Amino acid sequence: MSLLTLLPFIVLIGAMFLMTRSAKKKQQQAADMRNQMQPGSGIRTIGGMYATVKEVNEDTVLVDAGPGVDLLFAKNAIGAVLTDDEYNRIVHGIEHDLKSDADIVPDDASSLTATDDSAADASADDKAVDLGKKDAADEPADEAAEAAEAKTDAEPKKTDGDSEAK
Helix, strand or coil, X not given: CCHHHHHHHHHHHHHHHHHHHHHHHHHHHXXXXXXXXXXXXXXXXXXXXXXXXXXXXXXXXEEEEECCEEEEEEHHHEEEEECHHXXXXXXXXXXXXXXXXXCCCCCCHHHCCXXXXXXXXXXXXXCCCCCCCCCHHHCCHHHHHHHHHHHHHHCCCCCCCCCCCC
16 A cells, blocks of 8 residues: 555544544543532533532532522533632622723713813704704694695595495
């Protein structure tokens, strides 16, 4: 056999080796993560439920999902062990801001571009702008009545079903 005929088999075996190696590495990392669980840790299950660990056994984990709700999960059902900051941010909506001393960007950009004549601009903004649109209250009452009458004339009249046309 020549080396050229063996080359596809060698490449295939090498690719399989690389794929199984990366899968084993991921499985080992997941097992290490699950072994790091301890009571009080925040977790996310593979189903997407967030809870706090109460007790860790050899193959199971008892979690507190809420007041008076204790659930028993297999260790393999734990998708991620979360840090305290991440768990509080997701579950309680509490963000721990590390950059609290940084400048805060205001919601209104006008404070960033304020000039001396900003008071004159503010009084000009308070005036109503005429866009050429008439309100219903501005129309004369007789025009409104004519428009309503024209609308009813345009609609077909309903009858009892006795029509002379046959």
